[in-house]
Amino acid sequence: MAILCQPAFADWSKPSKEAVHLAKETIIVDGHIDVPYRIQKSNEDVGVATEKGDFDYPRAKAGGLDAPFMAIYVAADYQETGGAKEQADTLIDLVEGIADAHPDKFEIAHSVADVKRIAKTGRIALPMGMENGAPVEDSLDNLDHFYERGVRYITLAHSRANQISDSSYDINRPWDGLSPFGEEVVARMNDLGIMVDISHISDAAFFDTLEIVRAPVIASHSSARKFTGGFERNMSDDMIKKVGENNGVIMINFGSSFLTTEYRDWVAAGGVAYQKYLTDNGLERSEELQEEFGAQWRAENPAPFADVDDVLDHIDHVVDLIGINHVGLGSDYDGVGDSLPAGLKDASTYPNLVQGLMDRGYSKRDIRKILSGNVLRVWSDVEKAAL
Numbered sequence: 357m358a359i360l361c362q363p364a365f366a367d368w369s370k371p372s373k374e375a376v377h378l379a380k381e382t383i384i385v386d387g388h389i390d391v392p393y394r395i396q397k398s399n400e401d402v403g404v405a406t407e408k409g410d411f412d413y414p415r416a417k418a419g420g421l422d423a424p425f426m427a428i429y430v431a432a433d434y435q436e437t438g439g440a441k442e443q444a445d446t447l448i449d450l451v452e453g454i455a456d457a458h459p460d461k462f463e464i465a466h467s468v469a470d471v472k473r474i475a476k477t478g479r480i481a482l483p484m485g486m487e488n489g490a491p492v493e494d495s496l497d498n499l500d501h502f503y504e505r506g507v508r509y510i511t512l513a514h515s516r517a518n519q520i521s522d523s524s525y526d527i528n529r530p531w532d533g534l535s536p537f538g539e540e541v542v543a544r545m546n547d548l549g550i551m552v553d554i555s556h557i558s559d560a561a562f563f564d565t566l567e568i569v570r571a572p573v574i575a576s577h578s579s580a581r582k583f584t585g586g587f588e589r590n591m592s593d594d595m596i597k598k599v600g601e602n603n604g605v606i607m608i609n610f611g612s613s614f615l616t617t618e619y620r621d622w623v624a625a626g627g628v629a630y631q632k633y634l635t636d637n638g639l640e641r642s643e644e645l646q647e648e649f650g651a652q653w654r655a656e657n658p659a660p661f662a663d664v665d666d667v668l669d670h671i672d673h674v675v676d677l678i679g680i681n682h683v684g685l686g687s688d689y690d691g692v693g694d695s696l697p698a699g700l701k702d703a704s705t706y707p708n709l710v711q712g713l714m715d716r717g718y719s720k721r722d723i724r725k726i727l728s729g730n731v732l733r734v735w736s737d738v739e740k741a742a743l
Contacts, residue, residue, distance in 0.1 A: 372711060376707045382727050383422045384706055385422065385424075385425070385471070385684065386425060386607075386685050386703075388576045388686040390690040391426055394690045396450060403454060410702040411702065412703070413458070418703075421703050425483050425484065427486075427487045427691065430488040432516040432518070435518050441492075448507070451506075455482060460479065462479060463479055463482065464481075465482060470483075485509035489511070489520040489521065496540060499545060509553045509574060511556050512553065513557050514556050515556070516528070520537060521534050524559070525588075531561070533560035539564070542565055553573070554574070571741035572602050572738065573602055574605050574607065575604075575607060575686070578590055578591050580608075581593075583615060587614075587620065591606060599678065600677070603734070605730045606684070607686030607731065608670045610687040611688050615697065616662045622660050661697055664699040668709070681730055684728070685709070710727070
């Protein structure tokens with residue numbers, strides 16, 4: 357679609373009543389929120405207001421969020437130490453614990469029908485997606501296990517190559533794409549009705565995956581490489597076009613490092629400054645020292661956070677390349693630290709994005725597609741393709 361105007365806003369804290377109403381009357385699905393890992397570390401109760409983090413029940417309700425995919429994030433370290441499957445099960449237990457502790461506020465969602473039914477009750481649906489295929493280990497039976505436990509998408513790899521796929525973050529690429537076992541995994545995911553998530557995997561693995569899937573794919577929390585130079589974690593124009601041909605959906609990540617080169621350059625400059633500080637003072641790296649230095653450096657060099665307009669630019673780009681039916685939201689709340697854009701700092705702020713879409717000329721029908729219609733259509737297609 358052609359975007360007629362792209363205004364810049366100084367204050368995203370006051371969306372119109374129409375934007376707030378549209379956010380709250382429309383199902384909003386967010387493809388990736390890292391609550392399980394957060395509460396494993398902090399033991400917070402997200403069923404009530406929390407001081408930390410980006411998500412809790414009051415903020416989600418204020419923002420109109422109906423179905424945040426709970427990310428079952430399994431760090432790549434488990435690929436070396438073992439215990440990946442156990443960690444995934446522990447995080448799933450924690451999500452079930454949220455719903456059990458607050459049955460009036462949350463319910464686990466296993467299907468598109470569940471999401472729609474739960475949303476009608478006013479409660480928040482909690483579908484689950486597993487970030488990193490490491491918990492599958494070397495057994496397709498584990499896919500059946502995680503399907504039974506409620507996992508409805510799997511990000512094939514995370515920060516390092518695993519038994520399934522190479523990673524966009526890892527220079528070690530033993531498979532030059534998907535592994536032979538990874539091809540079996542993708543096929544079995546289609547058989548079961550688990551969405552294949554191509555976020556995090558290498559370009560070669562992406563194209564391998566698109567050659568063998570028989571159902572649409574998702575990028576649960578990825579943005580457009582056009583705006584971030586050679587950042588392979590984001591998607592190139594050719595990849596975006598391929599997702600369009602596949603009838604899949606790209607869910608835009610809100611982290612500033614996924615949105616602008618300026619922010620990525622700022623992060624890189626901080627790393628260079630830290631290394632110089634260590635060298636000049638004959639010091640060795642430590643978490644404590646890095647945190648201390650980082651706080652001072654950030655105070656002297658304020659972060660050039662992205663803003664709502666940058667997220668809108670990524671949405672516009674996907675729409676311009678492959679149309680309105682292939683873009684959604686994958687904020688990465690609770691997963692990208694203090695890098696979120698001005699105007700989208702937590703789960704209460706989706707109306708700001710709706711306002712921006714309205715001001716850029718998107719119709720209510722198209723905004724509803726971005727908020728949930730597109731990803732629910734893909735999820736439904738994956739359900740129908742299951743054997």
